[in-house]
Amino acid sequence: MKKCIPLLMFIMLPLSASAAADEYGAREIATFTRYLIDHKEYYRALVELKRLKSLEPGSLSPSAFAVTENYLLFHGKQYREILDGPSRDGASMPAGVDALFRFDAAVALRDYGRADSILAAGGMAPDPFIDRCLKKRRLFSYLASRRFGEATALCGAPPAADYSACRELLEQARAGFSRERKPWLAAVMGIVPGMGYLYAGEYATGIFAFFLISIDVIMTYFAFRTHNDIIGYFTGVIGGFFYAGSIAGGYLAAQRFNVGLGDSMGETLSGELRFDRDRDEIFKRHGIGGN
Numbered sequence: 001m002k003k004c005i006p007l008l009m010f011i012m013l014p015l016s017a018s019a020a021a022d023e024y025g026a027r028e029i030a031t032f033t034r035y036l037i038d039h040k041e042y043y044r045a046l047v048e049l050k051r052l053k054s055l056e057p058g059s060l061s062p063s064a065f066a067v068t069e070n071y072l073l074f075h076g077k078q079y080r081e082i083l084d085g086p087s088r089d090g091a092s093m094p095a096g097v098d099a100l101f102r103f104d105a106a107v108a109l110r111d112y113g114r115a116d117s118i119l120a121a122g123g124m125a126p127d128p129f130i131d132r133c134l135k136k137r138r139l140f141s142y143l144a145s146r147r148f149g150e151a152t153a154l155c156g157a158p159p160a161a162d163y164s165a166c167r168e169l170l171e172q173a174r175a176g177f178s179r180e181r182k183p184w185l186a187a188v189m190g191i192v193p194g195m196g197y198l199y200a201g202e203y204a205t206g207i208f209a210f211f212l213i214s215i216d217v218i219m220t221y222f223a224f225r226t227h228n229d230i231i232g233y234f235t236g237v238i239g240g241f242f243y244a245g246s247i248a249g250g251y252l253a254a255q256r257f258n259v260g261l262g263d264s265m266g267e268t269l270s271g272e273l274r275f276d277r278d279r280d281e282i283f284k285r286h287g288i289g290g291n
Helices: 004-023 026-038 042-055 062-075 079-084 097-108 112-121 128-144 148-155 160-177 183-189 195-199 203-225 229-272 275-286
Strands: none
Touching: 026 042, 042 062, 062 079, 062 097, 062 275, 079 097, 097 112, 097 128, 097 229, 097 275, 112 128, 128 148, 128 160, 128 229, 128 275, 148 160, 160 229, 183 195, 183 229, 195 203, 195 229, 203 229
16 A cells, blocks of 8 residues: 555646646636636736736737736726836737827826827827727817817718717817816906805805905904004905905816816716727737637
8 A cells, every 4th residue: 555655646746737737828827817807806917917928928929918918007097007118009019009008098197188199199000990999089189178170170081970979079078168167267256255266166165265254354344443453454464365365266266177177078078989998899809808
């Protein structure tokens, strides 16, 4: 019996080694990576993707790795990693895909200026689907920067089937951005205490500013009327400080309103244009999602 034990260990050793090899094989790691992606565990999936490239470098094309990596970085909200990484458009990624991921990362960071420059630096993509995705992002860029004339021209460009939906989105953007506040007008309205805040939609602050400054004016008036000049000067200086602050605050409140409106419209427009579906489809076509 004792002589059989070494023999059994000798037989089982190659089997266990083979099982371990299968566990760390390219197919197993890729399957596990897709499983993690399906369950939205994007950080762990990225680790497994890099492990796959390290252990089985020939099992994954540079294009599939780059597309999947960008897809996981985006869903892991590591937008800076995408923006600050080296450009791989047309090299290890299909033409236009790198620009698409960079654009979406810039939009996620509310950096619309950089998003616009990313598209301006690129051209048309040979793949009709990717080119259509880039056209949608160009439309977004025009709408987000209120360049409605260029958006109108783009809506009239092929494919004609998109014309109606494009025009509808254009009108939606016009209506949304028409609610923007004019900071200079908020400052002028601030001559009446709190009115600048009310114009910018900060009602509680506006009402508080109105009563605070009104009470201070009343206190200053009665201080001088009762010959309490020191108190009058003191409350007058304090009131003047709050009054000037109310005017400047209304101006800043209008700016904050516009920034919030821009962010809200950006989310609405990107949702209407289905940017998420574009990324999913590219992942399926060119990443490991369709393998």
